[in-house]
Amino acid sequence: MEQKTKVHAEAGKHDLVITRDFDLPVELVFRAHAEPEIIEQWMSNPYATARVLKFEGKKHGSYQFESTDAQGKVVFRSNGVIHEFSPNKKIIRTFELENAPYGVQLEVYAFESLTDDTSRLNMHVIYESVALRDQLMQLPFAQGINMAHNRLQEVLITLK
């Protein structure tokens, strides 16, 4: 089976490209990146609920996201500023995890229509250094393990 999401990260470089083909018109993929209540839905997962604290979808606008665990505890906050916001075409923004030593990354989202019902998103992410890129790439999994620990604890507590 061909993978719908591809990550291209060359060794020794401080950037990477994420490419995803969607069975959706480009307008809907852009909307999913432009409307807070939709962003909250797809950024959430079984271990964490995403909340959009602030979102100004325009040039010179800024945003702030928050992720909370099942107990409502804040797991992390992230924020950035928007440099370009062209509907159905492009978003350029910065991203940083608050109170974390990972620096600021620049993200270029290019939206492309393939057919009336399909589209492609190309995300170019540029990190401050090679080391930071490599560290951040390993983060989701490390976090997942911590969250699984927490979840396991929850399960064990209910069993008591």
Added chain:
Amino acid sequence: MNLRRDVFQAIADPTRRAILLLVASQSLSAGAIAANFDTARPTVSKHLQILTECELLEQKQTGREIYYHINAKKMKAVADFIEPFRSMWDDRFNKLETIMKKYKTK
């Protein structure tokens, strides 16, 4: 080529990743693992078999039960690679796709 033994194929599946996360902290019996999922027990067994075949999980017989624990060495080799990051984005984008399909008809 036996795809089942391919470690990246193994962790491409969300249920198998969830199993790995479950046993990351302690070894668990097949029953205890299955109790965490809505899927049928034989399906979970199949997942455990695949994870064991590609050496992400190791089995240990304790009394009548077989306990599964994580093979840290193998996991480290995988964690060093791109796949977990890709999987996270794949999960997110799959969700995005499902959500937005509802908006399509509106």
